[in-house]
Amino acid sequence: xxxxxxxxxxxxxxxxxxxxxxxxxxxxxxxxxxxxxxxxxxxxxxxxxxxxxxxxxxxxxxxxxxxxxxxxxxxxxxxxxxxxxxxxxxxxxxxxxxxxxxxxxxxxxxxxxxxxxxxxxxxxxxxxxxxxxxxxxxxxxxxxxxxxxxxxxxxxxxxxxxxxxxxxxxxxxxxxxxxxxxxxxxxxx
Numbered sequence: 001x002x003x004x005x006x007x008x009x010x011x012x013x014x015x016x017x018x019x020x021x022x023x024x025x026x027x028x029x030x031x032x033x034x035x036x037x038x039x040x041x042x043x044x045x046x047x048x049x050x051x052x053x054x055x056x057x058x059x060x061x062x063x064x065x066x067x068x069x070x071x072x073x074x075x076x077x078x079x080x081x082x083x084x085x086x087x088x089x090x091x092x093x094x095x096x097x098x099x100x101x102x103x104x105x106x107x108x109x110x111x112x113x114x115x116x117x118x119x120x121x122x123x124x125x126x127x128x129x130x131x132x133x134x135x136x137x138x139x140x141x142x143x144x145x146x147x148x149x150x151x152x153x154x155x156x157x158x159x160x161x162x163x164x165x166x167x168x169x170x171x172x173x174x175x176x177x178x179x180x181x182x183x184x185x186x187x188x189x
Contacts (some may be wrong), residue, residue, distance in 0.1 A: 025066035026138040030057035030096045035066030035138065037145040039078065039154055043070050049154045051146035058091060062106075063145040067123075067130060067137045074129035079122050080154055085141045087118035093140040101139075108139035 026035035036054040041047055057064045069075045080086075094105030101107040110130075115121040123139060130137050 025068060025136045026064050027097075029064050029093055029140075031055065031059045032057040032064050034064075036063045037065045037141075039065065039067045041067070041069045041071045041075055043072070045071050045073075047154050055146075056144045057093075057096065057140070061143050062092065063141050063143065064093070065139055065141055065145070067125075069130045069132050069135045072132045074132055075125055075135070076129040077122050077124045078154055079120075080141070081120045082141075082143070082145065084118050084143050085145065086113070086115045086121040087142050089142065092142075106140045106142070108137060111137055111139045113139075 025038065026032070028034070032054045034054065035052050036057060037050070038052050039047065039049045054064075056062050067075075067078065088104050088106055090105055092104060092106030093108065094100050101109055102112055104113060107113065110126045112124045112126055113121050114124065125137055
């Protein structure tokens with residue numbers, strides 16, 4: 001019995017070790033079997049982002065992007081910057097899946113874009129955001145993100161605990177100032 005349990009555990013560990021971290025985050029699309037670029041929000045709120053080794057799903061310049069939220073917080077948006085990553089030429093995932101998730105054809109399920117210019121934009125996670133503790137989402141972007149000049153910058157929309165603390169202290173300070181001001185006005189009246 002112990003040998004059978006050990007064999008089962010060893011087999012499960014081997015399968016887990018052989019499975020890429022992004023396995024199942026993105027659907028098979030065009031030339032890709034999974035994500036070509038993976039953004040991971042770690043448990044501490046830090047971000048890890050990079051190529052998974054798969055080339056562009058259109059075999060030219062478009063990238064299938066996966067997001068894994070391992071933080072305990074819901075993620076509402078990510079701000080992304082990179083050379084021409086939002087310069088959509090309308091051959092996004094829709095051209096390969098025939099499923100439209102948004103007006104550009106590059107959105108994935110429960111995602112939308114606020115595009116600032118060809119190099120900058122925000123990916124919004126709709127329907128309540130991207131759940132924490134392992135929630136996943138995917139979308140597509142223009143260009144082969146592994147080869148974007150200057151790289152891709154990712155900024156999380158999840159505030160750090162210190163940001164929450166500063167915000168709460170600020171609200172408390174404003175409340176105290178308003179209360180003090182109101183008492184002074186009543187005393188002079």
